[in-house]
Amino acid sequence: MHNNDIDLETPGYTVRGDRALLNLSSNNYLGLADHPAIIEAMKEALLSEGAGSGASRLVTGNRSLYGRLEQKLAEWQSCEAGLVFANGFMANTGVIDSLVGRGDVVFSDRLNHASIVDGVILSRAEHVRYRHNDMEHVRSLLSKYRDRRRKLIVTDAVFSMDGDKADLRELVALKQQFGAMLMVDEAHSGGIYGRRGEGLSHDLGLQDQVDIHMGTFSKSFGVYGAYVCGSRTLIRWLVNHARTLIYSTALPPSLVAGISKALELVISEQWRREKLFEATRLFRSSLRQSGFIIGDGDSPIIPLIVGNNDAVLRFSRELEAKGIAAVAIRPPTVPDGTARLRFSLSAVHSEKELINAVNCIRAIGHQMGVLR
């Protein structure tokens, strides 16, 4: 694959040295990261509001932009209230740490994101990790800890390194049966699933059963930052207890303006979701037909399991030589023996680019003996 005619700024590409590589490893799922309307909104706010917010929101860093965004977020998520955090890592650690503590218990999928793991550690609640998506295991653990004061189940909606989905229906049933709270991290499903890109909980019609909706603005939204939505009581509690919110400087106003514009586009530009799903179907089916082992599901995160750490690095380097960026993910990020290329697609990728990419992947797969 030759990208000689690709401008270094072309959407869907990333620059390494003086080369533009087809970027099959970004979280810019909807292709909004360089959207002119978002950039314009950020520029305007930069000129009118200045570079930085100057303080935490609870001190003097608050601006009317924040409140307006939070209201729109709450409407979008069909919740009573919303709250913006500096990023997803701080949202997860701040929320979990403020909702549970010593004597409480958190049930967390083994493949949950590091920020969830760190949130639980910080909270000092008992950390009970269940086997990935194993609902019988969750049930037996909930039963074992049924007498604990507060129980929180927390899960990624779409798992970041595997691209598969949490069994939210069953988790909702279990949380109801055992009187637990349910928190869903929609980092890799927000913007992608749901009629207005609300996420997987909405797509399944379970939004009212999820107590804490969390998502980031750094992936589908193409900007930076994160949100939490839920009841008015939850948000009031977080404003008073979430240390990552209280003791950290508010996001720059230009970012908040960019997020607000991105939210409008996420809601209104359904065609981006359709294009992303078309690209995903094509890419997944072509890799499968070629004989590769890829993860299940329909999400734009597609792990191609290679197994061996050195082999996956070599695969990634060979792809780079052919003009494709696909990062090698190795333990401890993923379990031993499951080193993989993690492909993640974007609505800006064309059919031709993806077919060319699959041809390169197949050729390298044969050459390296990953395919026989």
Ligand code: PMP
């Ligand atoms: N949750 C999940 C599932 C993620 O994948 C990530 C980012 N990789 C985060 C939270 C953290 O979000 P942010 O990058 O906005 O800090």
